[in-house]
Amino acid sequence: MKNKKYYIVFFSLILLILLNGFIEDNPYFIITKKDVELKIPKGFPKPVYDFKQNKITPEGFVLGRKLFYDPILSNDYFTSCASCHQRFAAFAHIDHPLSHGVLGKIGKRNVPALQNLIWKDGFMADGGINHLDLQPIAPMTSPVEMAETLENVIKKLQNDSVYPALFYKAFGDSIVTSEHLLKSLSQFLCLMVSCDSRYDKYMQGKEKFTEKELSGLKLFRNHCAGCHKEPLFTDNSYRNIGLKPDTALKDSGRAAITGLQSDYMKFKVPSLRNVELTYPYMHDGRFKNLQLVMNHYAEGNFFTAHIDEIILRNVGLTEEEKSDIIVFLKTLTDKTFLYDRRFADPNFR
Amino acid sequence: MIQRKISTCLAVIIIAMFFISAKPNDKCKLKIQFENFVGNDLLKLDSAVYKNSLGQTFTVSKFKYYISNIHLKNKKGTEFISKEFFLVNDEEVKSKQILLNDIPEGEYTAISFILGVDSLHNCSGVQKGALDPINGMFWAWNTGYVFMKIEGHAPQSISPGNIFEFHIGGFQGQFNALRDIKMAIGNWQLATNKENNLKIKVDAAEIFKTPNEIDFAYLSSVTDNNNNTIIADNYVDMFSVIEVK
Numbered sequence: 001m002k003n004k005k006y007y008i009v010f011f012s013l014i015l016l017i018l019l020n021g022f023i024e025d026n027p028y029f030i031i032t033k034k035d036v037e038l039k040i041p042k043g044f045p046k047p048v049y050d051f052k053q054n055k056i057t058p059e060g061f062v063l064g065r066k067l068f069y070d071p072i073l074s075n076d077y078f079t080s081c082a083s084c085h086q087r088f089a090a091f092a093h094i095d096h097p098l099s100h101g102v103l104g105k106i107g108k109r110n111v112p113a114l115q116n117l118i119w120k121d122g123f124m125a126d127g128g129i130n131h132l133d134l135q136p137i138a139p140m141t142s143p144v145e146m147a148e149t150l151e152n153v154i155k156k157l158q159n160d161s162v163y164p165a166l167f168y169k170a171f172g173d174s175i176v177t178s179e180h181l182l183k184s185l186s187q188f189l190c191l192m193v194s195c196d197s198r199y200d201k202y203m204q205g206k207e208k209f210t211e212k213e214l215s216g217l218k219l220f221r222n223h224c225a226g227c228h229k230e231p232l233f234t235d236n237s238y239r240n241i242g243l244k245p246d247t248a249l250k251d252s253g254r255a256a257i258t259g260l261q262s263d264y265m266k267f268k269v270p271s272l273r274n275v276e277l278t279y280p281y282m283h284d285g286r287f288k289n290l291q292l293v294m295n296h297y298a299e300g301n302f303f304t305a306h307i308d309e310i311i312l313r314n315v316g317l318t319e320e321e322k323s324d325i326i327v328f329l330k331t332l333t334d335k336t337f338l339y340d341r342r343f344a345d346p347n348f349r
Numbered sequence: 350m351i352q353r354k355i356s357t358c359l360a361v362i363i364i365a366m367f368f369i370s371a372k373p374n375d376k377c378k379l380k381i382q383f384e385n386f387v388g389n390d391l392l393k394l395d396s397a398v399y400k401n402s403l404g405q406t407f408t409v410s411k412f413k414y415y416i417s418n419i420h421l422k423n424k425k426g427t428e429f430i431s432k433e434f435f436l437v438n439d440e441e442v443k444s445k446q447i448l449l450n451d452i453p454e455g456e457y458t459a460i461s462f463i464l465g466v467d468s469l470h471n472c473s474g475v476q477k478g479a480l481d482p483i484n485g486m487f488w489a490w491n492t493g494y495v496f497m498k499i500e501g502h503a504p505q506s507i508s509p510g511n512i513f514e515f516h517i518g519g520f521q522g523q524f525n526a527l528r529d530i531k532m533a534i535g536n537w538q539l540a541t542n543k544e545n546n547l548k549i550k551v552d553a554a555e556i557f558k559t560p561n562e563i564d565f566a567y568l569s570s571v572t573d574n575n576n577n578t579i580i581a582d583n584y585v586d587m588f589s590v591i592e593v594k
Contacts, residue, residue, distance in 0.1 A: 050474075128491040128492065129491075131475075137487075138490050154483065179476070256491075
């Protein structure tokens with residue numbers, strides 16, 4: 001009887017070792033040159049990101065991916081980028097109104113989805129960051145997010161047993177620098193392109209919409225597309241949509257960046273791609289579902305200081321119209337992107 | 350085949366010789382030394398106690414600034430332009446000495462530079478060297494470089510721990526804190542056969558003086574767009590030439 005137990009342990013161990021070897025070479029995690037080719041989808045504008053300054057290579061991408069999923073970037077070795085940017089939610093944080101950081105600390109904004117970033121000219125809900133390469137510094141150094149210093153992150157990576165070699169493979173230099181750290185993260189983020197939803201297939205004539213979806217698309221174009229412009233579903237502008245100020249968060253939005261009173265509570269128009277999965281909504285996650293978002297627009301119970309008048313056209317949407325728009329919005333869910341193996345956690349072995 | 354190889358070799362040698370001989374050595378080196386002062390005293394971090402124009406005492410614990418876009422104006426009207434960025438940090442002796450190469454020989458009458466980092470380099474993503482965000486002169490949440498940073502203690506200060514901190518930057522519109530500094534340097538002969546040295550006084554007291562007198566009891570912290578240009582207008586005249594050699 002005792003012997004049998006040993007056998008089981010022994011064989012499980014052997015199996016694990018074999019399995020591990022198999023997974024090491026698992027094509028699921030291997031990134032080839034072809035995997036890092038960026039194809040600009042038909043109808044999409046020219047990217048804002050300048051790839052001449054940062055050419056994507058398989059090695060750079062793999063390094064960026066590892067960093068994105070590695071809690072080494074945080075002060076408590078427990079919080080990674082992926083802690084809040086969940087792959088299955090188009091890299092937003094499902095069901096969390098505000099971001100969560102080290103030691104249970106709570107941030108002041110809702111975690112945005114990460115997709116189609118190469119077409120963005122400003123990052124964060126207030127657009128305070130003007131370049132994708134510089135964006136990760138903010139969460140890394142925020143006391144309520146990863147609570148690190150750039151200096152210390154670089155030191156930790158330099159002293160790590162694996163990273164210097166990965167930096168060498170990616171950039172020909174095993175000395176870890178902020179430039180290479182941030183550029184590798186950008187390489188990973190740049191390829192997060194969502195362009196294969198049912199909406200896209202409909203536009204290419206490959207799929208048909210139901211009557212309700214068609215009605216929703218028409219309503220969307222009349223009521224929403226003024227800001228949520230196709231095909232990115234954002235016009236990259238900052239707008240005040242009449243939300244009541246939160247007296248605890250005291251978030252003045254874009255005004256804190258520009259210093260202009262007229263920018264009070266303006267926030268970046270978010271893309272609506274994969275919006276079905278990025279709940280809750282708004283910069284502070286105040287609406288837990290799309291129905292509540294629709295109600296905000298339809299009821300017209302706005303806080304009117306510095307409001308963008310474009311939203312007034314949505315007042316009075318009927319229940320049926322709201323429901324049609326929501327049905328349409330769900331056609332923006334992009335399973336190709338959500339299940340893209342390139343963005344999977346490489347440590348999950 | 351062999352002949353062809355030989356002729357190729359010869360061609361390479363001839364071209365190489367042409368380049369070597371065509372490089373006349375009439376380019377000068379220039380050393381610019383920044384001497385940080387408070388009033389008439391050399392700046393001594395942490396220990397020395399100074400007074401502002403209102404008689405309020407203070408000590409300085411940190412003093413850093415960016416120098417860029419250095420122009421040297423030749424008497425003939427031509428200009429030498431350096432595209433480099435320099436971060437002067439009072440704590441690092443080496444950083445207070447800037448070395449410029451490849452300046453044509455001649456008589457120079459004026460030097461100018463920017464205190465800060467131009468807008469292009471505030472919008473160019475992650476950069477290296479002096480502009481590496483690791484240098485602590487970079488805002489992560491509202492992209493941009495801190496052009497000048499001075500920190501210290503003042504008993505009158507209203508900030509926690511009686512500290513004062515002025516982190517001045519901003520490159521857009523009404524919040525533009527970029528300032529051009531221009532100074533005459535007489536008729537200064539730069540030559541290859543001598544050491545060319547320029548000593549510049551940087552008077553940190555000016556940051557609190559004219560045209561906007563700073564009362565630490567009212568203003569002890571500027572770390573964003575609020576009041577940034579008040580300080581920028583003050584530091585524009587903190588530079589003066591001590592000597593040219």
